Amino acid sequence: MAVCTNLLQGQSSEWALLKRHRSEDLFGVQLEGAFPDTMTRCAELLSKTIDVDFVDVNVGCPIDLVYNKGGGCALMNRANKLEEIVRGMNYVLDAPLTVKIRTGVHEKTNLAHKIIPRLRDWGASLVTLHGRSREQRYTKVADWNYIGECAKIASPMPLFGNGDIFSFQDASKAMETGVSGIMIGRGALIKPWIFTEIKEQRHWDISSTERLEILKDYTGYGLEHWGSDTMGVERTRKFLLEWLSFLCRYIPTGLLERLPQRINERPPYYLGRDYLETLMASQNVGDWIKISEMLLGPVPANFTFLPKHKANSYK
Numbered sequence: 001m002a003v004c005t006n007l008l009q010g011q012s013s014e015w016a017l018l019k020r021h022r023s024e025d026l027f028g029v030q031l032e033g034a035f036p037d038t039m040t041r042c043a044e045l046l047s048k049t050i051d052v053d054f055v056d057v058n059v060g061c062p063i064d065l066v067y068n069k070g071g072g073c074a075l076m077n078r079a080n081k082l083e084e085i086v087r088g089m090n091y092v093l094d095a096p097l098t099v100k101i102r103t104g105v106h107e108k109t110n111l112a113h114k115i116i117p118r119l120r121d122w123g124a125s126l127v128t129l130h131g132r133s134r135e136q137r138y139t140k141v142a143d144w145n146y147i148g149e150c151a152k153i154a155s156p157m158p159l160f161g162n163g164d165i166f167s168f169q170d171a172s173k174a175m176e177t178g179v180s181g182i183m184i185g186r187g188a189l190i191k192p193w194i195f196t197e198i199k200e201q202r203h204w205d206i207s208s209t210e211r212l213e214i215l216k217d218y219t220g221y222g223l224e225h226w227g228s229d230t231m232g233v234e235r236t237r238k239f240l241l242e243w244l245s246f247l248c249r250y251i252p253t254g255l256l257e258r259l260p261q262r263i264n265e266r267p268p269y270y271l272g273r274d275y276l277e278t279l280m281a282s283q284n285v286g287d288w289i290k291i292s293e294m295l296l297g298p299v300p301a302n303f304t305f306l307p308k309h310k311a312n313s314y315k
Contacts, residue, residue, distance in 0.1 A: 001058055004033030004042040018050055019225065030056040030100065031089075034070035036081060040088035047093050054125070055093055057085060060100045062134040073102055073134040076111050083122055090123035098126040100162075100183075103146060107135045113150050120157040127154060128183045131163035138186070141264070148177030166191065167260035168198045187263055189246040203260065205253040208276035212294075218243070219295045234300065237292050244288040245307035248281060 006014040020027045029052050033039040043055055059082065061072030068074075075082045090097045099119050104111035112129055119127055129150055131142030142163025151159045158180035165171050166187045174182050187194050192214060197204050222236030251267045253259065272278035279287055285305055293299060 001030045001032050001061070004031050004038050007031075007042050007045070008038060016225065018046070018052075020051055021221065021225075026053050028052065028054040028056055028098070030058050032058040032061060032066060032071050033085070034075070034081070036084035036088050039085045040092055043089040043097075044092040047095065052095050054096045054098055055089065056098045056100055056128075057089065058100055060102045060128075060130050062102070062137055067134065073105055076101060076105055076115060079115070079118070082115075083118065086119060086122040086124055096125035097123060098128065099124045100128045100130070102130045102133055103143060104133045105135065107133050107140075109133075110146060112146070113153050116150055116154045116157075116159070120154060124157065126158045126160065126180075128160040128162055130185075131161065138264070144174060144177050147174075147179060151178045151180070164263050166194065166263040167203070168201050169260060171198045186246065189243065190249045190263070203253045208272065208274055208280055211247075211280060212276060215240070215291070215295060233296050237296050237299070238305075240292050240295070241285075241288050241305050242307055244291060245285075248283055248288070251281075252277060 002014055002017050007018075018029055029046060029050070031039060031042060031046075033042065039057070046052060046055060058066075058072055059075045061067070063072070066072035066074075070078060070081070075085070086097065086099065101112055101115060101119075110133075116127055116129075129147050131144055131147045132138070132140055144161065144163070147159075147161040147163070151161070160181045160183050161174050161177060161179040162183040162185060164187075165174060165182055165184045170187075171182055171184075184194060191197075193204055193206055219236055219240060222239060223232055226232035226235040249267060251261050251265075251270070252272065253261075254273070255270065267281065269283075270278075270281060272281055279291060282288070285307075289299055289303070289305065
């Protein structure tokens with residue numbers, strides 16, 4: 001997600017997020033903003049300056065920092081502003097415009113089924129629906145029955161469903177609701193090999209060594225992207241540590257009493273089948289830092305880290 005105002009102000013760190021990697025066959029940008037004029041200007045700027053296959057409007061972000069400024073999920077209660085944003089961005093873009101929404105703002109008041117037909121009429125090419133409200137954050141199970149109802153309402157515009165996909169069985173069950181496709185968020189952060197599992201219809205008991213190789217590739221991409229000087233190393237470390245705060249939630253398939261693992265199940269403390277597997281399972285920030293030092297060298301003096309999702313994504 002890129003913040004619209006930061007892009008318009010020319011912040012290099014924000015623009016770096018929009019750099020397309022040579023391995024990406026499909027590249028999209030998600031924009032967050034609260035005002036039609038800035039969102040439209042930003043969309044026009046992106047259209048002229050980067051190679052992008054689609055642009056997505058973030059109408060699903062639940063965090064207070066975004067919501068209190070009128071962006072993210074707050075736009076679900078600001079229909080006039082949302083219409084101006086979608087129509088304006090769609091007018092200036094050459095690429096398709098998509099929209100990500102939640103079921104609504106409050107737990108017992110669904111809004112998506114009312115907004116989806118409007119988004120279709122305003123020019124959205126696709127809508128992705130996360131099956132929880134802002135109020136629920138990630139504390140409740142995603143409502144796939146409601147997602148299925150909204151898929152029928154959206155037709156002929158495609159609707160993708162999002163929420164709690166963490167295995168190939170979850171993906172298959174989600175497609176049975178009638179959605180055109182699925183979006184995977186936290187599942188890919190916790191278990192990035194989930195796409196292989198879905199493609200091959202299997203549970204992969206991936207080894208700690210194989211997982212470390214994924215982290216090596218990630219740090220390599222980070223250094224390629226940010227540079228290998230001190231600033232580049234520490235920027236890469238920051239993103240790696242954020243990712244490790246999700247990766248630690250994975251329980252190796254070979255250790256599970258039953259399959260599959262559910263995404264909202266927080267693993268209890270356990271010993272892995274080797275030292276590295278145990279280290280990767282740790283919920284301790286200090287152990288995440290140890291893993292980062294294996295890949296990027298020692299951290300600077302007085303180094304501290306607080307993961308974003310623990311700071312502002314949970315009630």
